[in-house]
Amino acid sequence: MPNNEAVCKIEHHAVMFALLSKNIMEQFNGDGKEAILKAVTKYGNERGARMAQNALDNGDELTVMANQAYGEWKPDYDGQMVFGRIRTEPTLQTFISKCAWCEAWKDHDLLEYGKYYCVDIDNAVFQGFRSDFVCTPLTESLSFGGDRCDFDWGEPLTEEEVVKLDEKKKELGTTCMKDFNYHTAHLLHSISNTLLEELGENAQDAIDKAKREFADKFGNEYLEVLEKSYI
Secondary structure, three states, X not given: OOOOOOOOOHHHHHHHHHHHHHHHHHHHHHHHHHHHHHHHHHHHHHHHHHHHHHHHHOOOXXXXXXXXXXXXXXXXXXXXXXXXXXXXXXXXXXXXXXXXHHHHHHHOOOHHHHHHHHHOHXXXXXXXXXXXXXXXXXXXXXXXXXOOEEEEOOOOOOHHHHHHHHHHHHHHOOOOOOOHHHHHHHHXXXXXXXXXXXHOOOHHHHHHHXXXXXXXXXXXXXXXXXXXXXX
């Protein structure tokens, strides 16, 4: 990668979504909100399906353990996110008590719009991985004013699976992970397509405005890198 090429982080991913959400909701009001929620679900499904394909390509069954192992991203630095397990049986429950997305939305005064990402993203990724899986939020999310995000994944992780999960993560390393140039480009592509499908050609005005505001915040090079980061 050239030294002068922009490198997106979680902040850029978070802000791109929030700007799309803001502009589409300002233009289309309630219809815009419904469209953005549908767009998040579709985007999450696509991510989950990609994770599932990676697992299948490696000969792994589509289990909750595999879902936890085949994550496609990691925090930008240690301490940026705080998350862990509450329990593993009778169902796996996890928590997030510090979220880089939520912090980015607050820093850019976009929490009001960014929070709609949290409504279904975890369940959408989970169901994209396997359609009969359901991830249930147990608390009000951080972005909606909760103390932390707790989730129930509907299936157990046995003691044996916990050991296998750690082994699988070490085996995979970062081989199935993608950088945030890719993730942000995928987000922009997927969300935009769904907004256009749901709201028609007029949605392009809001999408273009969001892209301009993104470039104004971070520089044109951060927008330009997205054009070649996702196919």
